[in-house]
Amino acid sequence: MIYSSELIKGTLKTIVLKMLEDNRKMYGYEITQKVKELTKDRIQLTEGALYPTLHALENDGLLTTETEYIGKRMRKYYSLSPSGKGKAKERVSELADFMETMKLLLDIQIKPA
Template sequence: MFVEVKYKTMLYSSELIKGTLRTIILKLLCDQQKMYGYEITQTVKDLTKGRIQLTEGALYPTLHAMESEGLLTTEVEYIGKRVRKYYSVSKQGKAKAGEKINEFAEFMETMRVLLNLDLGTLKVQ
């Protein structure tokens, strides 16, 4: 009869997350070598303390697109009867990851200046 509240803070209104999905995927896959879709959603949820929750409707089509663009490669694995599709970054994907992450970092700095934010005082609990 009690509802467990996992995360104190709200989800971001999703408009901000737009345009960051590919960057997030590339970064995680560069760090972890190989991951499957569902694992990516859970990892992002954990790492962001629930603040960013990727929807499957956005994730899967994006993974498929990135594979067809040659950024990711796949290998299927069976866990009992259940299918798992692992994604890894290709050489191109690694290059792209570098670009994307760099671009995002610069974008953040530009926005920090534009919005006159003092990130030194910001603490995300």
């Protein structure tokens, strides 16, 4: 199943924050690949959505960056700042709560973990 793009809306920031919470330090392309892998190809982040989001999170002080070169190719690593760590927890828990609510609202049966 491929999700209609509408569903992804509003969750991208949360996904990015969570990936960085789990992995400490990642670069953009790596995030797209990790998400693709973890979701078995169901969610494929587009670069046009991802990079602006990373920049916005950085602008908000939630991410810090460091640039590395692999050969001549640039890699821009992103990490959670202290406030980013707080924000990550906040966002994930908010989404979890929202999903609980949607489950009730839509009569959706969710398999236990």
